[in-house]
Amino acid sequence: MATMSAKKRDKLPAKAFAGPDRSYPVNDRAHAANAKARATQAVNAGRMSGSEKAKIDAKADKVLGESPKRGERTAKHKATK
Numbered sequence: 001m002a003t004m005s006a007k008k009r010d011k012l013p014a015k016a017f018a019g020p021d022r023s024y025p026v027n028d029r030a031h032a033a034n035a036k037a038r039a040t041q042a043v044n045a046g047r048m049s050g051s052e053k054a055k056i057d058a059k060a061d062k063v064l065g066e067s068p069k070r071g072e073r074t075a076k077h078k079a080t081k
Contacts, residue, residue, distance in 0.1 A: 002030035018059035019052075032063035 009025065018024040024035040039056040042048035061067065 002028075002034045004031070018056040024056050024060075026060050026063045029064060032060035035060045 004025065004027075009022075012022075012025060012027055014022065016025055016027040018026045018032075018035050019039075024039065026032040026035050036057055039048060039053040043050060043053045
């Protein structure tokens with residue numbers, strides 16, 4: 001599990017977070033993978049929309065070095081629909 005002290009989290013720049021209000025840190029691979037997993041859980045529980053999850057996944061994928069699979073829409077494209 002990815003862990004981080006509050007002091008270290010407070011020092012991270014805003015771009016190190018994938019969610020609103022400095023939520024879902026994606027400062028490293030472990031946190032990026034965790035952000036994707038937690039976003040999936042939030043959607044399944046009805047606490048997050050699919051478009052919010054897509055944005056988190058897109059930012060986490062950049063950290064993980066993943067790109068959208070062929071035919072898969074990007075978060076930017078989904079948000080404009």
